[in-house]
Amino acid sequence: MSILQVQDLKKTYGKIQALKGVSFDVPEGSVFGILGPNGSGKTTMLSIILDVLNADSGNYSWFGKPASPDLRKHIGSLLETPNFYHYLSAVNNLKITNSISGRGDVAAIDAVLQKVKLYERRKSRFSTYSLGMKQRLAIAAALLGDPKILVLDEPTNGLDPVGIMEIRELIIELSKKGHTIIMASHLLDEVEKVCTHVAILKTGTLVTSGSVDEVLIDEDVVEVSASDMQQLQSLLLTIPGQTKVHMAEQTLHVHFPKGTAKPEEVNQFCFNNGITLQQLSIKKKRLEERFFELTNN
Numbered sequence: 001m002s003i004l005q006v007q008d009l010k011k012t013y014g015k016i017q018a019l020k021g022v023s024f025d026v027p028e029g030s031v032f033g034i035l036g037p038n039g040s041g042k043t044t045m046l047s048i049i050l051d052v053l054n055a056d057s058g059n060y061s062w063f064g065k066p067a068s069p070d071l072r073k074h075i076g077s078l079l080e081t082p083n084f085y086h087y088l089s090a091v092n093n094l095k096i097t098n099s100i101s102g103r104g105d106v107a108a109i110d111a112v113l114q115k116v117k118l119y120e121r122r123k124s125r126f127s128t129y130s131l132g133m134k135q136r137l138a139i140a141a142a143l144l145g146d147p148k149i150l151v152l153d154e155p156t157n158g159l160d161p162v163g164i165m166e167i168r169e170l171i172i173e174l175s176k177k178g179h180t181i182i183m184a185s186h187l188l189d190e191v192e193k194v195c196t197h198v199a200i201l202k203t204g205t206l207v208t209s210g211s212v213d214e215v216l217i218d219e220d221v222v223e224v225s226a227s228d229m230q231q232l233q234s235l236l237l238t239i240p241g242q243t244k245v246h247m248a249e250q251t252l253h254v255h256f257p258k259g260t261a262k263p264e265e266v267n268q269f270c271f272n273n274g275i276t277l278q279q280l281s282i283k284k285k286r287l288e289e290r291f292f293e294l295t296n297n
């Protein structure tokens with residue numbers, strides 16, 4: 001079931017077309033990454049689906065219904081880092097957040113601090129926290145009221161590798177606990193590690209969306225090597241069905257249309273033609289490689 005359906009959203013700022021008719025669906029339970037180079041429209045998209053900004057046209061629905069204040073209670077969000085009080089503890093900061101937003105109750109504060117693994121440090125001043133802990137507190141604030149959905153804009157921005165890893169683990173943990181997470185990011189390696197689905201934007205246009213596997217696998221690539229690489233390359237150019245053969249570092253990549261490569265047939269073909277393969281594997285594309293292919297960036 002789709003938790004969010006976005007249909008043909010358009011938004012301009014003066015002469016700038018930030019979104020040029022973007023549509024995609026976010027499946028329930030997914031960790032959905034919205035990716036794109038700087039200025040591609042990620043923040044504009046998140047601001048519209050959170051009702052912070054009005055679209056010029058198009059629509060979106062949460063749980064199959066148009067946005068409403070009641071539905072909004074099921075969505076926690078983190079668009080900008082909240083202004084926490086430096087001299088107050090996590091607990092007291094969240095009490096203030098709670099009294100302003102009316103989300104959750106004071107009793108829920110301990111629970112959200114446990115979820116983001118700040119419970120042990122709940123009484124320490126905010127000023128003593130690492131950047132990663134500060135970001136986890138911001139996510140705790142978004143979790144008040146136990147929303148089914150979390151919308152996060154660049155949740156690892158400005159963090160060091162340890163902070164990034166903490167947020168990654170937290171997102172995976174929250175997903176396991178049943179939250180659907182929608183996050184904008186430009187850290188492709190991180191997205192590949194945490195996201196189940198992605199939408200890729202380029203200058204306001206959706207380039208592709210779907211499960212990470214669907215987006216990554218646009219063709220099959222078999223990676224092979226043998227003692228005589230020149231001879232192998234000449235032979236592979238004659239194998240039925242291949243669309244491209246090229247040398248990549250120490251191996252040869254043989255491309256086939258999606259879903260058609262059969263490694264055992266490649267092996268048999270080489271063997272029948274007098275070549276014993278030293279290596280044979282299906283090559284999986286990295287999200288980074290696919291992203292650059294799709295956005296030409």
Ligand SMILES: Nc1ncnc2c1ncn2[C@@H]1O[C@H](COP(=O)(O)OP(=O)(O)OP(=O)(O)O)[C@@H](O)[C@H]1O
Binds near residue numbers: 018039042043
């Ligand atoms: N308030 C605004 N006024 C004018 N132009 C804007 C405004 N906000 C965004 N834009 C422009 O709209 C386009 C999309 O911006 P947006 O911030 O949505 O992209 P983004 O993908 O989130 O970028 P980044 O990764 O740099 O945060 C950009 O060209 C940006 O300059």
